[in-house]
Amino acid sequence: MLRIWGRLSSINVRKVVWAVQELGLSSVQRTDAGGQFGIVREPRYLGLNPNGLVPLIEDDQTGTVLWESNAIVRYLCARHAPGELYPEALPARFVAEQWMDWQQTTLNPAGRDAFIQWIRTPAAQRNDALIAASVAATEPLMAMLDAHLARQPYMAGERFTMADIPLGCEIHRWWGLPQERPARPHLERWYNAVSSRPGARGVLDLHLS
Template sequence: MMKLWGRANSTNVQKVMLCLHELNVPFERIEAGMAFGVVGTPGYQAMNPNALVPTIDDDGFVLWESNVIVRYLCAKFAKGTYWPEDVAARADVERWMDWQQTVFGPAVRVPLWGMVRTPDKFTAEQITAGVQACEASAAILDALFSDRDFVGGKQFGMADIVLLPAAHIWLNVPVARQPRPHFEAWYARAAKRPAVSQVLKLPIT
């Protein structure tokens, strides 16, 4: 059976859990990371030298990097649906996966750690800058979803999966946000999916 290492409140682990639930792939999740430890052990680091979660083991094939795991799973189990076969259609959604890793995800880390996890370690200036960065990303997502239901158009797919955990944090941290009707409508649409409601929980921890 597919194995997944990672704590359930990690956004990067949530992407993989969400993907596995969406694709109806049975898996065993092993707690790892932060309070659960494990990532510091030689055995874990032999699989993932970064000592980070998530890591999967698919019948002996070990893989880390959350967005790559999502691409791998969708290509293996959902070619033509979650993983577009057309090269241009795939690049069209993949750009949003890389944007999540490089822009939106790092922005959301500030309200997550600065307002929920370790507020004592953040200054008011850092929080303000982080909130501004999240608003800039939210404006981009609002424009994206002004003419489509999901990232690739009508069908929910792999880019929606990787954007959702960060969106869940931004739309639920205790801060005043600008209204983003299209972005919020996408999130509400996605939240109706059983896999999404099963993985993305409140309160945020």
């Protein structure tokens, strides 16, 4: 049994669920946790994940306990799809790693304020300056992604890999905000391809919350 702790309103939980679905794993149990569901401050949970955040996985077969979404995606792909979703050749693997790190350290922080203001802040309390600053920080990164995907079909090269999962979740969140955005033809082509994958169902077709 693979146990996943986390609510689907979390972008980081969505990454893990998408990876699980891409891999076709069947012995999986997901428990809502975090936000209104609580659990993450309970002693047992904190003993497994001292950050008190989601997601968390427990892989009974290997005895592995992991937190941090991109690390979980890497683990699952390495364990269940080596040479496929998890590239075996070092250059391809570390290009994938590079983009996964970039999503977490650069793209996600840039877009966070706009997401929080549009989706999780009551309209009367929204801070337009925070939204504007977030847009100003994020759109150049979207242009960078568009230029990258003009040269190749997927984030790490010619085929879908673990790198496309975190980026796909991030674009789903950014493009789901009720704001205008410039046309990005190469990014749009890529997003249409990844979002139409069976593994993305129930993840990239969810409303933001």
